[in-house]
Amino acid sequence: MQKSRVNTMTAILVLLLASLATTAFAQPGRGDSGGRRGPPPEAIEACAGKSANDACSFTGRRDDTIEGTCFAPPGIDELACAPEGGPPERGGH
DSSP states (O other), rough: HHHHHHHHHHHHHHHHHHHHHHHEEEEEEETSSSSOOSOOOHHTTTTTTTOTOOOOEEEOSSOEEEEEEEEETTTOOOOOOEEEESOOOOOOO
């Protein structure tokens, strides 16, 4: 019974992380101004040679180590490293 609960919790966490990552790396439409247009090159490089759901890490804009999981963002042909807990906050706050 305990193993089943752990598997269920893991599945929920993976789905939540995938949902957050997809939102974090969503590309703006034609009418949008500014904003990121996909994952940063460092996030893509962190998953080179890896498979989806593999652990990954890369150095962020503030020279901090960002750890996460490789996933396939929509509209991108390569895997990218999705940060644990979603993207870091903008503006350094």
